[in-house]
Amino acid sequence: MTNLSLELINLFAAILLMLAFAMLAQRRIVTLVHIYALQGLTVVCATSVVAYVTHQDHLYYSAALTLVLKVFLIPYILHRLIRRLDVRWDKETLLNIPSTMLIGIFLVIFAFNLALPISKLSTSVSPGTLGIALACMLLSFMMMITRSKAIPQVIGFLSIENALFFAATSATYGMPMVVELGIALDVLVGVFILGVFMFQIREQFESLDISNLENLKEE
Amino acid sequence: MSLMRVLSQGLATFLSLLLAPLFLGWVNQNRAWLQNRSGPGVLQPFRMLHKLFNKDSVMAQSASPLFRFAPYLVFACMVVATAIIPTLSTDLPLASAADAIALVGLFALARVFISLAAMDIGTAFGTLGARREMFVGFLAEPALLTILFCASLIAHSTALTTIVTNVGQRSFAIYPSLVFAGIAFIFVFLAENARVPIDNPSTHLELTMIHEALILEYSGRHLALLEWAASLKLFAYSTIGIALFLPWGISESGSPTHLIASIPVLLLKLALFGIVLALVETLFAKMRIFRVPEFLATSFLLGVIGMLTYILLGS
Numbered sequence: 001m002t003n004l005s006l007e008l009i010n011l012f013a014a015i016l017l018m019l020a021f022a023m024l025a026q027r028r029i030v031t032l033v034h035i036y037a038l039q040g041l042t043v044v045c046a047t048s049v050v051a052y053v054t055h056q057d058h059l060y061y062s063a064a065l066t067l068v069l070k071v072f073l074i075p076y077i078l079h080r081l082i083r084r085l086d087v088r089w090d091k092e093t094l095l096n097i098p099s100t101m102l103i104g105i106f107l108v109i110f111a112f113n114l115a116l117p118i119s120k121l122s123t124s125v126s127p128g129t130l131g132i133a134l135a136c137m138l139l140s141f142m143m144m145i146t147r148s149k150a151i152p153q154v155i156g157f158l159s160i161e162n163a164l165f166f167a168a169t170s171a172t173y174g175m176p177m178v179v180e181l182g183i184a185l186d187v188l189v190g191v192f193i194l195g196v197f198m199f200q201i202r203e204q205f206e207s208l209d210i211s212n213l214e215n216l217k218e219e
Numbered sequence: 220m221s222l223m224r225v226l227s228q229g230l231a232t233f234l235s236l237l238l239a240p241l242f243l244g245w246v247n248q249n250r251a252w253l254q255n256r257s258g259p260g261v262l263q264p265f266r267m268l269h270k271l272f273n274k275d276s277v278m279a280q281s282a283s284p285l286f287r288f289a290p291y292l293v294f295a296c297m298v299v300a301t302a303i304i305p306t307l308s309t310d311l312p313l314a315s316a317a318d319a320i321a322l323v324g325l326f327a328l329a330r331v332f333i334s335l336a337a338m339d340i341g342t343a344f345g346t347l348g349a350r351r352e353m354f355v356g357f358l359a360e361p362a363l364l365t366i367l368f369c370a371s372l373i374a375h376s377t378a379l380t381t382i383v384t385n386v387g388q389r390s391f392a393i394y395p396s397l398v399f400a401g402i403a404f405i406f407v408f409l410a411e412n413a414r415v416p417i418d419n420p421s422t423h424l425e426l427t428m429i430h431e432a433l434i435l436e437y438s439g440r441h442l443a444l445l446e447w448a449a450s451l452k453l454f455a456y457s458t459i460g461i462a463l464f465l466p467w468g469i470s471e472s473g474s475p476t477h478l479i480a481s482i483p484v485l486l487l488k489l490a491l492f493g494i495v496l497a498l499v500e501t502l503f504a505k506m507r508i509f510r511v512p513e514f515l516a517t518s519f520l521l522g523v524i525g526m527l528t529y530i531l532l533g534s
Contacts, residue, residue: 010532014395017524018402083353099517105520110529128532134427 005053009170011045013129016166017108020139024104024146025097025158029087032155033078038068040047040164047169054173060182069184074191078151081102081195087151087208094146106137111135119171133167150198150208154191161187227475228302228311234482235301239454240264240447242489247295247421249497264450268443275441279340289336290437290444297330297451306458307481309472310378318377319367322459323360326411329448330356334337337433339375351508355417355429358515359410360405365522370463371398372529379459383466393530401464404498405516408460410511412453415500427505461488 019039031215044067051059095103115131137160143155161183168175175183198208205212244261251258278287302313303322317325334349371377373394374385410417413430420430434445462469468484470477506514 004393010395011393013532014398014528017528018399018521021517021520021524025513098513101516101520105523106526108527112527117532131261132528138296 005049009046009129012042012049013136013170014130014211015042016046016136016163017132017139020136020163021101023106023155024100024139026141027097029081029149029151030134032152033082034160035077036078036155036162037071037075039159040066040075043061043166043169044071046166052167056173059120059169059173060176062169063175066178069188070158070162076189077130077191078119078155082151084196085202085208087153088151092186094148097147100142100146104142106144107138108135129170130167133163133170136166137164148209148211150194150201150210152209154180154194154198158187159189176185223475224312224473226471227308227478229314230475230478231311231523232298232302235306235451235454235458236447236491237300238267239301239450240341242454242457242493243450243494244451244494245490246453246500248498253497253501258324264446268447271438271446272440273308274309274439276437276441279436280437281340283339285332286336286436287441288330288446289441290441292332293329294444294448296325296332297448297455298324302411302453303379303382304455304458305462305469307315307384307478308470308473309391310471311463312473314380318379319379319382320364321365322379323367325361326452327356327391328360329452333433333445337436338435342436344435347430348435349490351429352433355410355511358512358519359407361513362407362519363411364520366404366407366463367399367524369396369522369525369529372396372526379462382467383462384471393510394529397464398524399521399528401524403518403521404460404463406514406521409499410515410518412449412456414496416503416506416514419505451490457489457492458485460492461485484509492519 016039019035019042023035023039026035028075044063047066047107048061049062051063061216066216112131115134119128119130139155140159140163143159147153147156165183201210201213202208225256241261241264246265247263248261266270299313300322300378302311303317303325305311305314308314308485334352337345337349337352341343367377370382370386373396374382376382376385389441409415419427419428430449434442465488467482468488470481
C-alpha cells in the first residue's frame with residue numbers, strides 16, 4: 001500500500017465531488033450527460049487503483065464493465081434520447097442555482113460529519129472517501145429534487161448509482177461479482193424503461209415537465 | 220549583506236514592472252493567434268505606455284484632488300503587491316512584510332480608490348463602472364480568501380513565503396484540496412482581472428464594460444499609470460497562482476545570482492499560463508452581468524469544499 005495510490009484515490013474522490021457540484025450547477029442537458037460520462041470515468045480510474053493496490057482481480061472486471069456501460073453505452077443512449085426528444089435546455093430549476101449550491105455545501109458538511117465515525121471504524125484503503133461518496137449521493141438526490149424536467153432527473157438517479165458504486169469499492173473493496181453484475185444490468189434496464197417512459201410523458205402532455213403528472217389524480 | 224538584499228529586492232521589483240506589460244502583450248498576442256488574427260505583437264503594451272506618457276493629461280473641471288491622486292496610489296499598491304508575492308525568491312526583504320490576508324487587503328485598497336475616483340467626476344459611465352467593480356470585488360474577495368486558506372491549511376501559515384517553501388521543498392504529493400482551490404482560483408482570476416467571461420478587455424464604450432468604464436475619464440500619464448497598474452495586477456495574480464500551485468523553481472536564497480537563475484523558470488511558467496489564459500478567453504463567451512454572482516459563488520463554494528476535503532481526508 002503505497003502513499004501515492006492513497007493520494008490518487010483521494011484525488012479521484014475529490015474529482016467525483018467536484019463533478020457532482022458541476023452537475024448541480026449545469027443548466028444544459030447535453031453537458032450534463034458529458035459530466036455523467038466523466039463521473040463514470042473517474043469511478044473507473046478509482047476502481048482500477050483500488051484493484052491494483054489490493055490485488056483483487058474481480059475489481060478489474062467491474063472496472064471494465066463500468067467503463068463500457070457508464071462511459072460509453074448509457075451516455076450514448078442518453079444522447080440519442082435527447083436528440084429524439086429534442087430537449088437541450090433545462091430552463092427553470094425549481095430553486096435558483098446559487099442557493100442550490102449553498103444547500104449543497106451544507107449537505108457536504110452533513111455527509112462528512114455523518115461518515116466520520118463510520119470511517120474511523122473502517123480498515124479499508126482510504127476511509128475518508130466514504131464521506132465524499134455519501135456527499136455525492138446526497139448532492140445527486142438534491143439534483144433530482146430541484147430539476148423539473150425528466151432527463152436531468154434520470155441523470156441524477158444514475159449519478160446516485162455512481163456514488164454508491166464508488167462507496168462500495170473504496171470502503172469495502174467492492175461487492176461480490178454477482179451483485180455488481182445485477183446492479184449494472186438493473187441500471188441499464190432502468191435507463192431503457194425511463195427512456196420509454198419519457199416518450200410516453202411527452203406523448204401525453206407534449207412536454208417533459210414532471211409537474212404535469214400531478215394533474216393525473218382523480219377528482 | 221544588507222545592501223545585497225536591497226539590491227535583489229530592487230532587481231525583482233524592476234523585473235516585475237518590466238514583465239507585467241510583456242505578459243499582457245503575450246496573452247493578447249496568443250488570443251489574436253487563436254482567433255486567426257496576426258496580432259499587434261508582444262511589445263504593444265509598451266508602445267501604448269510610451270504614447271500615453273508623452274501625451275498631456277486632461278482633467279475634468281469638477282475633478283477633486285482624489286481623482287488626481289488615485290492613479291499613483293493604485294500603481295503603488297500594485298507595485299507593493301508584486302514585491303510581497305514571492306515571484307523569484309522567498310528570501311527578499313519585502314516578501315515577509317505581509318501575509319496573504321494583507322495582500323488581499325492591498326488589492327481591496329486599490330479597488331476602493333479607483334472606484335471612488337471613477338465616481339468623482341460624476342459621469343454616468345464612471346458611476347456604473349464603479350458599482351460593477353465593487354459588485355465583482357465583494358464577491359471575488361471571499362473566494363480568493365478561501366483559496367488562500369486552502370493553501371495555508373497545508374502549510375500551517377498564511378505567509379506566502381512559508382506556503383511556497385513548504386510545498387516546493389516537500390516531495391511530490393497530491394493534495395485534493397488544491398484541485399478545488401486551483402479551479403476556484405481560475406474563476407477568481409478571470410473576474411478580478413476583468414477577463415472574458417466577466418468583462419471584455421478589448422472593448423471601449425460598451426454598456427457591458429467594467430474596467431474601461433472605470434478609467435474612461437483618465438488620459439495621458441494618469442491613464443498610462445492605471446493601464447500599467449492593471450497589467451501589474453494581472454501579473455500579480457498570475458504569480459500568486461504560481462506560488463500556490465506550481466511553486467517549484469522559486470529560489471530560496473536572496474542573492475542576486477540565485478535570483479537571475481530562477482528567471483527562466485518563471486518565464487516558462489508565465490508563458491504557459493498566458494497560453495492557458497488566452498485559450499480560456501477564446502473558448503468562453505462573455506456572460507451576462509447577472510450571471511456573475513453565480514460564477515463567483517461557485518468559486519467561493521469550491522474554495523470551501525477544498526477546505527472541507529482537507530479536513531476530511533487529512534491531506
